[in-house]
Amino acid sequence: MEKASSRLRVLALLVALMFVSLSTRLWFLQVLATQRFEKEARDNSARLVYTDPLRGQIYDAEGRLLVVNQESLELRITPDQLGDEGEAVVGRVAKLTDVPIADIVSKLQDKRYLPTQAIPVAEFVPKEVDFYIHEHPTRFPGVEVEQTSVRSYPFGRLAAHVLGWTGLIDAEQYAALQKEGYGPNDIVGTSGLESVYEPYLRGERGKQKLIVNADGETIQALGTIPPTPGDDLALALDARVQRLAEKALAEGMVRARAYHDQNGRPYQANAGAVVVLDANTGGVVAMVSNPGFDPSWYVHGLTPQQQKYLTKNANAPSVNRATQLTYQPGSTFKSITGLTAIKEGFATMSGYYPCEGTYTKPGDTSGTEFNNWTDANLGSMTISHALVVSCDTVFDAFGADFYDQYVQNSLGTHGDLLERDLHDWGFESPTGVDLPAEATGLVPDPAWAETARAADGSRLFPYGWVPGGDILTMIGSGYVQVTPLQLAQAYAAIANGGQLCRPHLVDQILAPDGSPAKRVDSRCDRTIPYSPQELGYVRGALRGVVATGGTAACAFSGFPTSQVAVAGKTGTAERTGFQDTSWFASMVGPDPDHPQYVIVTMVEQGGFGGQTAAPITRQVIDALYPTIGDAGQPGCISSDR
């Protein structure tokens, strides 16, 4: 064993080396570098505590509260902290809160959130549940009940698309907003006004620096900054008008389904929109999109059925059809294209133009024909009368004039005059309304035709820009696409004498003390190049539309136009593969020369404008002017376009 003892000495030496290195390192850490670590330990014991601010509230034009805060005990689960018995814990929570297990699980598995986030699974939890969970922490790992304030909607589903909703910040938003001080469990506006005005509504978190002792108890509170509530929003929207407009659209859509199209099929009338603008300011008095949803679903967390309804439904109920989808405007476009024809000298206000059953461009050898809605030759008429009876062929000819003008000036720089003129009215660019994800729309032009041809292998426009491009745009058909709000903005310019006003929901942003938090720039800073006489001429013509002989005469029969003048234009836009889109764009007010409001009504697959959209608009007018005593004229079978 002598040998062994010398080898054991080697082992002992190695062990001794271990102790030497450990002691040396400890000497360095605890004696030489201790000051640095002491400071870090002190910094560790100063804790920042945050208090969430109250989110700003939303008022309507009459000061009614549309979105308020409500105190709630919110139960949250952090998936990563559930531990081994995750299923059992979820089961206990489900039993305690009466939320089905499947609902909780689907919320926890939502891919948008990180597993380290505390995901809300139940709102308005009873106090007893809170106590129970606090008394049994080991049975509920990863579960917490927090006092929060959640959004509440006194008017229920009213204006849901406009107001939008709030929700737990998702992973993507968190990555973007982290720099601005957002936490992983913050609530953010996700849609509608809640999202656009998030920086105002949110407010500022309160901060408190606490010095804690070794027991974790607070010794001293330093620099308390209380939370600043978010700014309130005062809307141009009138909840009463909004409610009645929602009702009018819903009822009108039901009525439309009782009618049949030319193929004998009932109209689907699956969706629609109504926009009511203050003609002089661009303020949105009402904005309806149907089908809708209840914003409070998002407060409680979507159930699988609600999730399915919102995301899997072909009618996309969460889409705001007034601003986020585009449609062919049909004949409602003629009020505007007629003015462009006058502006470019292709027509005069007093001139007469033939309204034949079919229009063929002179000199065109391709055999292309453009049909009016009737085979009959209605003879020559003024633009005014062509608007009243919605004659297509009169406008077809103006479109051909635009095309010829384009051909003659094809070496010039301005491209297609019609497109340029329509840009003056705000088409093919977002209106700038204070709502998210606004659609742009389309005004087709030679350059666009070129790209369309290149993109789809010459199926579209195989010969490049052809007369039909301008001719169809002239009557709001073909490829032109607008949002109901863009159309309303243009009609407001006709109504107010030529000012293009940016539509807006929010009238004022109010600081918590009630003072304006942000100065609002003028929204009517653009004008359209048309004389008051020209605009007045069109308004006069459109008043004829609702009078006897006009395309909306049936819908407005018996309406007291002496008290409230109505100038409107019907539209029935053909849509490939679908039933016609029903339109009515109108200007209303006691003074025929100074309309107060612009109303645009659109029903997808709703059929004739005079039959579906116009009666809905009449109901909205009744809501705007309750004192005129009009009882409405809901049923009206009319094939007027």
Place this chain on the structure above:
Amino acid sequence: MDVVAGRAFANERRPIRHVDWLLIVITLGLSVVGLFLLYSATNQTLRQDGLDPFTRVSKQAFTIGLGVVVLLVMSSVDYRFFKVYAGFIYLASLLALVLVRIPGIGSTDSTGTAQRWFALGGIQITPSEFCKLALIVMLAAVLSELRTPEPTLADLLKLLGLAAVPLVLVFLQPDIGTSIGITAIVVGMLIVAGTRLKHLLILTAVGVVLIGLVFQTDAIENYQRARLVAFLDPQNASADVRYNLDQSLIAVGSGGLTGKGYLNGTQTNLDYVPEQHTDFIFTVAGEEFGFLGAIALLALFALLLWRAIRIAWMAKDPFGTYVAAGIASMFAVQMFVNVGMVIGIMPITGIPLPFLSYGGTSILVSFAGVGMLESIHMRRFL
């Protein structure tokens, strides 16, 4: 007279008369210090959860009591008995390592990444801890039967083969800490067996290459790779990976020369150091008792290792020497790697500090080891 003298002599050689009392005192001393540190590490968080602040301490005290029983049993068994049954013990430990990986028999930890223990009526039994002792017995049995004064290359390969099986099984769990422990036991015992320096160096080189290769494969988890990278390149490690080490260093470093006083450690009380009651228990000593306390604790370990090596030297037969040397190596490396990782000179691997870290199997195996040391010491004249 002869008879009486002989009887007196026999009496003198009775094992009970040759207990290494100092070793017992050191063992119990370390355990009691561990209980105090454990209370400091856990009482605040337990209170916050509305639980009895002594919950963990009493459970650990119970385990220590159990450990004392194990110590008594192991020391009363003649250690040579283990030599006879070394093969069975070794195979049984391998069987346990295989069984623990079968879902339904073995249990998985909360992160679901490692499968390491059997759940036996609320107690977690970690077979990888026991397999260290089994391997010590097995290697000692083989080494003690060598015909040559130092192991030949063939002997070495046989020994390494025996060690490789449990090593691979443990590594696959994955349990890098225990793998290091096993490696250290093998190296320690080979040194004592007189392995040539040349062979040891070749062995080291092969080991380094193997480790490098393993880190290229998927055999280890990403968090383990991240920890190693963080250790080698701390400046570029993510805050997440560094957090454990940073908080641990702050705790130990801020303790200074004399510490902040018992139960006064801010890092400890505010639960800044993750896993403080298990792998990072040393931080409590460092923060609350300072450099002097930490050195005193290390001194206890030094005494323990001195006694273990002394027993190896005094053992009656080579088998006893090898077993004692193996146990000494086991304690030494666990102590060094654990304290080393706490103070940032070793990578974080998850290895318990013998007698101090909270956890059943580690305590029981440590006491069993001491029991075997005692058994060797008590029978050095038989």
